[in-house]
Amino acid sequence: MESVRYYIQEGILYEPVIPDIHDWPIARLFRKKQRFLQEVIGESTSQLAEFAAREGMTISDLIERTMYLERIRMTEEPWKVDPRDEKPFWSQMKKQLVRNEQESISADLLNLRTQEMLESIVERYANEIVSTFKPNSYHFAKRFLPVLFSTLLNASAGKTLRSMVNHNVQLQERILLAGETEAIRSLTKHGTIVLAPTHLSNMDSILVGWGLHALGLPAFTYGAGLNLFNTPILPHFMMRLGAYKVDRRKKNPIYRSTLDAYSTINLVEGVHSLFFPGGTRSRSGAIEKKVKLGLLGTAVEAQRRNFRDGPRSGSGKIFVVPLVMSYHFVLEAASLINQHLKYTGQEQYYLANDDFANYRKFLKFVWTTFSKSSDIVLSFGKPMDIFGNFVDNQGNSYDTQGRPVDIRQYFMSQGEVREDAQRDAEYTRMLGEKIVERYHIEHHVFSSHVVAFVAFQMLKREYKQFDLYGLLRLPEEERVLEIPAFKETLERVLYRLNELASAGKVHLSRHMINDTTGIFEHGIKNLGIYHAQRPLRIQDEKHLVSNNMNLLYYYHNRLTGYGLEKYI
Amino acid sequence: MDLKNISDTKIGVVGAGSFGIVMANLLAENSHVLLYARRPEVADKLRNEGQVGERRIHERVSVTSDLAEVAGACEVIFPVVPSEHFRSMIRDLAPFLLPSHRLIHGTKGLDVHLAEGETIHTVKKLNREQVRTMSEVIREETCVMRVGCVAGPNLAGEIAEGQPAAAVVASRFEEVIREGQAALRSSRFRVHSNYNLFTVELAGVLKNIMAIASGILSGLNYGENTRALLITRGLAEMIHIGKKLGADVQAFMGLAGIGDLVATCYSRRSRNFTVGYRLAQGESLDQILASMDEVAEGVKTVAIIRALIEEQRISAPITLSLYKTLFEGMDISKGMRLLMEYPFSEDVEFM
Numbered sequence: 029m030e031s032v033r034y035y036i037q038e039g040i041l042y043e044p045v046i047p048d049i050h051d052w053p054i055a056r057l058f059r060k061k062q063r064f065l066q067e068v069i070g071e072s073t074s075q076l077a078e079f080a081a082r083e084g085m086t087i088s089d090l091i092e093r094t095m096y097l098e099r100i101r102m103t104e105e106p107w108k109v110d111p112r113d114e115k116p117f118w119s120q121m122k123k124q125l126v127r128n129e130q131e132s133i134s135a136d137l138l139n140l141r142t143q144e145m146l147e148s149i150v151e152r153y154a155n156e157i158v159s160t161f162k163p164n165s166y167h168f169a170k171r172f173l174p175v176l177f178s179t180l181l182n183a184s185a186g187k188t189l190r191s192m193v194n195h196n197v198q199l200q201e202r203i204l205l206a207g208e209t210e211a212i213r214s215l216t217k218h219g220t221i222v223l224a225p226t227h228l229s230n231m232d233s234i235l236v237g238w239g240l241h242a243l244g245l246p247a248f249t250y251g252a253g254l255n256l257f258n259t260p261i262l263p264h265f266m267m268r269l270g271a272y273k274v275d276r277r278k279k280n281p282i283y284r285s286t287l288d289a290y291s292t293i294n295l296v297e298g299v300h301s302l303f304f305p306g307g308t309r310s311r312s313g314a315i316e317k318k319v320k321l322g323l324l325g326t327a328v329e330a331q332r333r334n335f336r337d338g339p340r341s342g343s344g345k346i347f348v349v350p351l352v353m354s355y356h357f358v359l360e361a362a363s364l365i366n367q368h369l370k371y372t373g374q375e376q377y378y379l380a381n382d383d384f385a386n387y388r389k390f391l392k393f394v395w396t397t398f399s400k401s402s403d404i405v406l407s408f409g410k411p412m413d414i415f416g417n418f419v420d421n422q423g424n425s426y427d428t429q430g431r432p433v434d435i436r437q438y439f440m441s442q443g444e445v446r447e448d449a450q451r452d453a454e455y456t457r458m459l460g461e462k463i464v465e466r467y468h469i470e471h472h473v474f475s476s477h478v479v480a481f482v483a484f485q486m487l488k489r490e491y492k493q494f495d496l497y498g499l500l501r502l503p504e505e506e507r508v509l510e511i512p513a514f515k516e517t518l519e520r521v522l523y524r525l526n527e528l529a530s531a532g533k534v535h536l537s538r539h540m541i542n543d544t545t546g547i548f549e550h551g552i553k554n555l556g557i558y559h560a561q562r563p564l565r566i567q568d569e570k571h572l573v574s575n576n577m578n579l580l581y582y583y584h585n586r587l588t589g590y591g592l593e594k595y596i
Numbered sequence: 597m598d599l600k601n602i603s604d605t606k607i608g609v610v611g612a613g614s615f616g617i618v619m620a621n622l623l624a625e626n627s628h629v630l631l632y633a634r635r636p637e638v639a640d641k642l643r644n645e646g647q648v649g650e651r652r653i654h655e656r657v658s659v660t661s662d663l664a665e666v667a668g669a670c671e672v673i674f675p676v677v678p679s680e681h682f683r684s685m686i687r688d689l690a691p692f693l694l695p696s697h698r699l700i701h702g703t704k705g706l707d708v709h710l711a712e713g714e715t716i717h718t719v720k721k722l723n724r725e726q727v728r729t730m731s732e733v734i735r736e737e738t739c740v741m742r743v744g745c746v747a748g749p750n751l752a753g754e755i756a757e758g759q760p761a762a763a764v765v766a767s768r769f770e771e772v773i774r775e776g777q778a779a780l781r782s783s784r785f786r787v788h789s790n791y792n793l794f795t796v797e798l799a800g801v802l803k804n805i806m807a808i809a810s811g812i813l814s815g816l817n818y819g820e821n822t823r824a825l826l827i828t829r830g831l832a833e834m835i836h837i838g839k840k841l842g843a844d845v846q847a848f849m850g851l852a853g854i855g856d857l858v859a860t861c862y863s864r865r866s867r868n869f870t871v872g873y874r875l876a877q878g879e880s881l882d883q884i885l886a887s888m889d890e891v892a893e894g895v896k897t898v899a900i901i902r903a904l905i906e907e908q909r910i911s912a913p914i915t916l917s918l919y920k921t922l923f924e925g926m927d928i929s930k931g932m933r934l935l936m937e938y939p940f941s942e943d944v945e946f947m
Contacts, residue, residue: 415695415741427739429690437696438741441671441771442605450770451742457768458741 042244052246053298072289087142094280153286207408218423219345250302295330298341311368313582350409356554365582409470416462475551480583485596507574608670611677624654667692678891679705704800705893722903729797744772747800747852749859762786766796795847803857804894806830810861811872868894
């Protein structure tokens with residue numbers, strides 16, 4: 029009883045898997061930070077040498093290419109967080125390159141010099157990327173965050189002071205941790221977890237952070253966009269919580285390789301990691317149909333190494349857990365969908381600044397999301413190995429027919445674990461496809477998305493002659509739907525969704541256990557509830573109207589890919 | 597060939613039909629081969645007499661009727677059985693397969709999943725989920741990820757005679773292509789590579805439809821102008837269907853596409869061609885199929901593609917009129933007329 033109260037106070041719903049924070053894999057790793065960094069640098073440097081050889085380049089070519097890209101970035105996209113000695117560093121590199129060319133030195137000496145230059149660039153990047161995990165900061169944050177969250181939740185709900193004290197119960201009611209939570213807790217003891225969430229909102233990482241904490245799991249490391257570090261306070265926390273820095277402006281091969289090595293060695297060291305495989309927030313509002321393979325590739329690489337070298341911790345197995353988050357309301361929806369339309373249609377849309385440009389905006393954002401969302405679901409998907417086979421709670425893999433699989437053999441031919449970059453790239457691509465497939469299955473469908481889908485598709489059918497952009501520019505008096513016809517269509521779509529759910533092809537959220545009218549009302553009430561212009565609202569007894577077609581389209585996109593269009 | 601070069605590793609072939617044996621013999625030029633024959637009496641005959649009917653096996657081919665033995669002895673296996681039995685064979689093989697296996701199939705047909713009580717002719721439409729290529733069947737039924745296929749103009753009789761020929765090994769895995777090439781390549785057999793497994797599989801499957809149509813033309817005593825029209829429009833139709841199903845155009849222009857298409861459309865040795873030819877000579881489809889000892893994949897393919905294009909709303913006039921001719925008793929001359937009168941607007945519209 030005592031312990032239960034303690035955990036609730038601490039914002040934990042489950043007993044911690046590893047009670048002592050100093051025993052967490054990430055804490056262990058950062059106790060030997062220098063050695064870890066040296067390994068990242070060594071690893072990246074040798075990878076780059078191989079890369080250059082494969083591409084028929086010299087190391088000097090590689091440095092020159094990187095320098096060229098870095099100069100463009102420094103002049104065209106300077107940020108506040110950029111280190112001051114950046115320009116002198118690259119000027120120095122430039123001078124060195126010129127000197128190498130002018131002096132007639134032996135090939136060996138030239139090799140030695142360029143190797144040293146490469147190492148110093150990698151070292152610079154590695155130090156830029158690295159985070160520090162400090163148990164004390166974590167203690168502070170874990171006390172601070174739940175209190176902040178639940179205060180936000182309760183304040184807005186107009187609850188009494190008394191209920192605010194029992195904040196965690198409230199938080200649990202608002203945010204549903206669904207799916208394979210027990211399996212994940214168990215798997216943290218048997219290997220390294222790669223959590224792969226869908227990405228809709230800047231709130232995602234905070235919510236996932238809370239979710240993992242509530243599940244009693246050790247901290248996960250994750251790559252946070254460097255743009256978030258332009259703000260004053262947040263970075264301090266993120267860094268100490270195990271977030272490392274990812275600079276999306278730097279697309280040069282040396283930076284990419286350093287980043288990959290950083291992630292690979294984290295995984296090899298047993299540090300659970302959070303990847304957003306979609307890369308950035310979904311602009312269209314749809315579930316990711318394609319994922320980026322860079323970071324996923326590091327999971328495959330880490331797995332191969334663990335089989336080649338023997339595991340450094342536990343079984344050395346890597347587990348991939350897809351996570352699908354659902355909201356009725358995404359605060360950034362308007363600017364995201366406008367960016368999406370601008371990108372796909374070359375339309376002249378006003379582009380809002382990043383919603384997270386400053387700290388006040390950020391807090392306001394957290395506030396709005398938590399205080400105004402009626403329901404948030406984090407659906408933890410079935411854990412798999414990196415080849416897409418499902419695993420049991422002890423981490424054993426099974427094939428589609430339920431037979432045990434020894435995945436080490438995927439890296440083998442003629443009886444040995446072999447290195448084959450093309451093969452592993454293909455495995456990575458297949459893993460990406462599997463994650464996308466699982467996203468669509470693990471997704472919890474919300475009432476609001478269904479009504480948005482039905483409304484948009486009905487309008488689309490009614491105004492067949494228009495293309496997407498014509499449809500979105502429909503005058504307001506024509507964006508009207510009759511409620512009886514709407515409910516009829518809704519019923520057909522719900523019937524199909526139920527069929528899909530019974531066949532295990534999607535999940536329905538718990539509020540979807542209701543009759544058509546109930547779902548209709550719940551959906552209309554919650555759809556994009558706090559937008560200034562409602563995507564869909566009841567106009568009068570008989571009619572629905574959309575005040576904002578872009579937003580209707582955005583929430584509608586959530587249900588594309590299920591073949592529901594046929595039932596309109 | 598120099599004995600030193602014969603690899604120690606054994607290569608497996610599953611299926612002892614004519615193409616299975618040709619494949620085993622080709623492979624035996626470079627390696628020891630273990631050939632699986634489902635029927636023990638066939639296995640015995642091959643073991644004891646070294647041949648079944650006209651088909652002889654190479655001295656480096658040993659024979660078994662135990663799938664576990666094939667999986668146990670060979671890391672690289674070539675399944676070559678008709679699409680009709682492919683899934684059940686793979687299911688039987690699956691318990692013995694490991695993730696270290698590589699499978700390269702040589703079957704130019706499709707697998708179809710029908711609801712209970714349905715047949716390929718009663719079903720109105722088939723969606724993509726119900727139709728699988730052989731590599732997709734392997735992926736669904738086994739733990740093996742490294743899969744590939746052999747395709748191209750490989751008329752079993754000509755290869756058996758030792759005439760020069762070529763094939764394509766397709767896989768998304770370079771490793772599988774490399775192994776397939778090394779295993780098959782010889783002084784009289786070239787092996788090209790292709791990374792687009794799905795397209796290569798599909799090209800090999802779809803060309804069988806055109807082979808039947810070409811057989812019909814010959815059976816009607818039409819000449820080469822007509823056949824040229826069929827091959828050209830046939831290729832366009834194959835590409836059109838392929839694109840809708842997610843294939844890319846390029847592989848259709850290679851050995852697995854146009855190469856195989858030309859070979860089968862001109863060859864009386866092709867089973868599919870023979871079906872068309874005899875049909876045009878007045879025999880019924882049932883008669884023809886009953887008298888053939890091996891499967892003409894094209895017949896089933898026509899029916900599958902007919903239901904698939906219905907679902908996907910693809911226009912494919914050759915396939916459609918062939919279906920009506922084969923299964924709905926439509927007069928052959930009417931089918932020809934349809935082909936001549938179909939409003940093809942442009943000569944080349946798919947590039």
